[in-house]
Amino acid sequence: MTDMPVRKRQIAPTLLFLPAFSLLILFWCVPLIPGLGLAFRSPGPEGVWPSLINYSRLLGELTFRRNLLLSLIYVVGVVGSATPIAYVASLLMTRNIRSLKWSRSLLLIPWVVPPVVSSLIFRNMAWAEIGPLTKLYRLISGQPGLLPLQDSSWAMATIILHSFWRSVPVMTLFLAAGIATIPREFHEAAQTDGATSLQRFWHITFPLTRMHLAVGMLLITAFTLQDAETVYALTGGGPHHGTEVAAVRLFKEAFDYGQFAIAAAIGSFLLAAGLCFMLLYLASFRRAEATL
Amino acid sequence: MKRKLHWLLMALFCGVAVLPILWGIRTSLTPGPEAGSLVPSKVTWEHYRKIISQGRFYRYAANSAIVTIGSLIVVAPLSLAAGYALARFRFWGRKVAPLLLAFPLLPAITFLVPLSRYLNVLGLYDSLPALILSNSAFCIPFCVWMMRNFVHTVPRSLEEAGLLDGCTRLSLLWRIVLPCAFPGLMAVTVFVFVQVWNNFIFAYALTTNQALQVLPKAVVGFIGSWRTDWGGLMAMGVLTLLPPVIVFQSLQKWFVAGMYGLGTK
Numbered sequence: 001m002t003d004m005p006v007r008k009r010q011i012a013p014t015l016l017f018l019p020a021f022s023l024l025i026l027f028w029c030v031p032l033i034p035g036l037g038l039a040f041r042s043p044g045p046e047g048v049w050p051s052l053i054n055y056s057r058l059l060g061e062l063t064f065r066r067n068l069l070l071s072l073i074y075v076v077g078v079v080g081s082a083t084p085i086a087y088v089a090s091l092l093m094t095r096n097i098r099s100l101k102w103s104r105s106l107l108l109i110p111w112v113v114p115p116v117v118s119s120l121i122f123r124n125m126a127w128a129e130i131g132p133l134t135k136l137y138r139l140i141s142g143q144p145g146l147l148p149l150q151d152s153s154w155a156m157a158t159i160i161l162h163s164f165w166r167s168v169p170v171m172t173l174f175l176a177a178g179i180a181t182i183p184r185e186f187h188e189a190a191q192t193d194g195a196t197s198l199q200r201f202w203h204i205t206f207p208l209t210r211m212h213l214a215v216g217m218l219l220i221t222a223f224t225l226q227d228a229e230t231v232y233a234l235t236g237g238g239p240h241h242g243t244e245v246a247a248v249r250l251f252k253e254a255f256d257y258g259q260f261a262i263a264a265a266i267g268s269f270l271l272a273a274g275l276c277f278m279l280l281y282l283a284s285f286r287r288a289e290a291t292l
Numbered sequence: 293m294k295r296k297l298h299w300l301l302m303a304l305f306c307g308v309a310v311l312p313i314l315w316g317i318r319t320s321l322t323p324g325p326e327a328g329s330l331v332p333s334k335v336t337w338e339h340y341r342k343i344i345s346q347g348r349f350y351r352y353a354a355n356s357a358i359v360t361i362g363s364l365i366v367v368a369p370l371s372l373a374a375g376y377a378l379a380r381f382r383f384w385g386r387k388v389a390p391l392l393l394a395f396p397l398l399p400a401i402t403f404l405v406p407l408s409r410y411l412n413v414l415g416l417y418d419s420l421p422a423l424i425l426s427n428s429a430f431c432i433p434f435c436v437w438m439m440r441n442f443v444h445t446v447p448r449s450l451e452e453a454g455l456l457d458g459c460t461r462l463s464l465l466w467r468i469v470l471p472c473a474f475p476g477l478m479a480v481t482v483f484v485f486v487q488v489w490n491n492f493i494f495a496y497a498l499t500t501n502q503a504l505q506v507l508p509k510a511v512v513g514f515i516g517s518w519r520t521d522w523g524g525l526m527a528m529g530v531l532t533l534l535p536p537v538i539v540f541q542s543l544q545k546w547f548v549a550g551m552y553g554l555g556t557k
Contacts, residue, residue, distance in 0.1 A: 012461055013381035020374035020432050021385070021392075023366070027429035028395060028403065035406025085305075092302050105544055106306040109313065112540040114490035116508045117529040120515070121316040124522050132315065165312065168305075173551050219397070226399030229492045233512055247401055255497060260405050267402030274398040281394045 036271075038264035047261065054265035063241060064249070068269075070156070071225060071245040077160035078167055078224045079217055085164075086171035087213070091205070093172065094179045111169040119233035122162040123149070133158065152242025155235050159243050162234060163224055171216050178212025179205060215284055222277045226270060246270060313533070320526035339527035348510075349531075355420060356489055356506040356535075362424035363488045367431050368480055374432075375439025375476070376469060389440075392433045400430065404497040411498060422498045423506070427488040435480045438550040442476025443469060479550030482543045486536045507532040 039054055041047040058064045093104060110118065125133040126148040137154055138146045148154035182205060190200050228251040231237065237244035237252060244252075246266055254263035320339055322332040343349050378389055407426060408417055416422040446469060454468045470477075492508040499505070505513070511532055514525045540547070 010381075010383075013377040013383040013385060016373040016377035017383070017385040020370040020436055021388070023370065023425070023429050023432055024392065024395065027407070027425055028398075031403055031406040031410040033406075034409065035403060038406065088301070089305050092298055092305075095298065103302045103306050104548065105541055107302075107309050108540070108544065109309050109537065112486055112536050113313065113533045114492070114508050114511075114529075114536065116490075116492045116512050117316070117533045118312060120511065120525060120529055121312050121319075124319055124526065125312065125315055127522070130522070165308070169309065173548065177551050222397040222399075226401055228401050229496075233492075233515075247399065250401055251493075254405050263405055264402075267399070267405075270399040271402045274402075277397045278394040281397060282390055285390045285394075 035264060036268060038261055039268045041261050043259060043261045054261050058262065058265055063244075064246075064266075066241065067244055067246040067249045067266075070243065071247065073156065074160060074163070074231075074245050075221055075224045077156075078163045079220050081160070081164045082167040082171050082220060083213070083217055086168045086175055086216070089168065089172040090175035090179055091201075093176045107172060108169045110166045115166065115227075115230045116233045118166065119162060119230040122158060122165075123234050126154075126158045133161075149235060150239050152239060155239060155243045159231050159234050162230060163227065166230070167220050167224070171220055174216045174219070175209060175212055178209040178216075182208050211284060211287070215281065218277055218281055218284070222274060225273060316526050316533075317530055319522050320530050322523055336523075339523040340531070342524060343527055343531065349528075351503065352505050352507050352510045353531075355504060356508075356532075358420055359423045359427065359495075359506055360485055360488045362420070363427045363431065364481060364484050366424060366428040367435050367484050368477055370428075371432060371435035371439045371480055372470070372473065372477065373465070374436045375441075376443050376465060376473075378436065378440040379443035389436075393437050395433050396430065401493060404493065408498050418499050418501050418504065420499075420504060423491075423494055426494045426498060427484075427491055430491075430494075431484050431487050435483060438479050438483070439473065439476045442473045442479070442550065446472040475546045475549060478543050478546035482540055482547040483550070485539045489536045 037049070040050040040052065042049075042051040042053045089107065093107070122133070125131040126137070128134065128147055131148075134146070134148055137148050137157075138144055141154075146154065148158055186204050186208075187200055190204060195203070226247055228245075228247040231243055231245055231248045232251055235243040237248045247270065250263050250266040250270065253259040253266065318332055321335045321337070323334055323336045323338070374385070377383070378385055411417040411422045411426075416425070450468050450472065451464055454464050459467065490508060491506075492512065495506045495509040496512075499509075507528075511525070511528050514521075514528055
């Protein structure tokens with residue numbers, strides 16, 4: 001690739017790039033630093049700094065361990081269910097069958113609907129006697145009096161189902177983008193050599209989209225772990241903290257109870273996880289660039 | 293046979309994608325809480341009538357529109373400029389670009405408390421500009437990336453011809469790159485519109501004034517006060533989801549092209 005004729009120390013690219021860059025620095029990076037400091041301040045108006053009291057309180061708490069465990073279940077549940085379905089959908093979508101063209105706009109709808117609105121729709125669907133999900137759950141569990149949002153495991157199943165529903169479209173589009181980069185000739189060559197479609201998938205499509213698959217799963221993991229709003233709107237973390245994932249705990253501590261220091265301490269756990277995701281992502285980026 | 297199977301499978305996927313929305317619409321048209329089928333026995337518009345007869349609703353909708361359009365006005369030119377720089381020049385920005393793209397992986401909720409204090413210091417807390425700036429910062433990495441990819445598809449020869457004809461860099465951006473990168477701007481529009489209109493957490497964390505509520509926050513606010521009025525809640529939800537769905541449906545081919553990192557033909 002050729003670039004613009006380079007003059008030494010030209011200022012144009014910096015001028016063009018700087019506004020977007022500084023917006024990100026000013027409204028993401030700058031507030032982050034005092035935010036981390038907050039985690040080490042003991043609660044109350046005249047808090048001591050630095051102090052580890054928030055951490056010792058959190059780590060000594062059964063509730064917080066449960067928050068983390070629920071976060072894990074939530075993330076594994078969503079990624080585990082959304083990935084295979086999205087893979088199948090993306091394979092179908094890239095088949096170039098004219099009659100499937102209509103499907104794209106319908107399939108992507110869950111991503112476009114406001115998360116709190118879809119959460120409330122799912123809340124309604126799992127509500128007492130009136131919801132279709134209630135009926136479905138009752139059929140599956142064999143408990144005729146089951147109230148899904150009053151039961152920790154079924155409430156958990158509902159928030160996973162909802163995030164699964166929201167995650168499939170993005171994941172599908174992402175995987176389809178990966179599949180579309182595979183040159184047609186690969187498949188044609190394999191076909192002339194008599195490879196079945198299953199063989200072609202296993203030896204061409206799958207290995208060549210492994211990176212997209214990994215990055216897609218990483219993105220869904222990161223977004224599910226930090227998702228507070230859909231769980232907050234769907235169950236409010238209840239019943240009895242039964243769906244209170246770490247992100248919702250943080251959200252409630254900060255904005256419902258005003259416990260900013262504890263919230264910041266919980267946040268630092270999520271941030272650490274986010275940093276790991278970021279490093280993994282950058283590593284995969286470098287690898288993708290190396291193979292190009 | 294195989295083709296039919298594909299078609300059926302895809303129809304199933306689409307059905308699952310759309311069904312909850314249909315359920316929401318159904319509930320918004322049903323008079324009281326009613327168990328049963330997807331098609332209600334009696335259809336009523338009363339929930340919608342109740343909402344649109346209230347002045348509050350228009351205020352919330354206007355707030356949502358201001359925040360969304362304001363963010364678009366911030367993000368579109370900034371991402372075009374930065375995307376152009378990344379696509380065309382070899383400079384320090386190329387080194388930080390992957391970092392930029394990785395930034396949204398950090399959990400936004402951990403920023404909320406410090407962000408609200410920070411905005412307070414700037415005198416912006418509890419205002420619509422606070423929402424515009426935070427939402428813009430959140431959207432910008434991905435938009436810069438999409439614009440970069442679209443600028444890549446604009447042939448360099450066009451720009452070189454422009455340079456020969458005596459265009460300045462700026463007029464080059466304005467007269468040649470902008471029209472060619474139009475699909476990119478459409479993709480950015482879709483992304484920003486969907487993200488900002490739908491955003492709840494920034495609105496929840498950064499505004500407290502009732503008069504500054506945006507629609508998603510107002511919808512959640514309904515749970516408390518109208519606990520069992522599912523019809524009203526769902527009607528409000530349907531009115532909130534319509535704008536992003538309409539924008540997405542009309543511009544989606546650009547957005548899909550942006551995701552693919554290719555220009556459309």
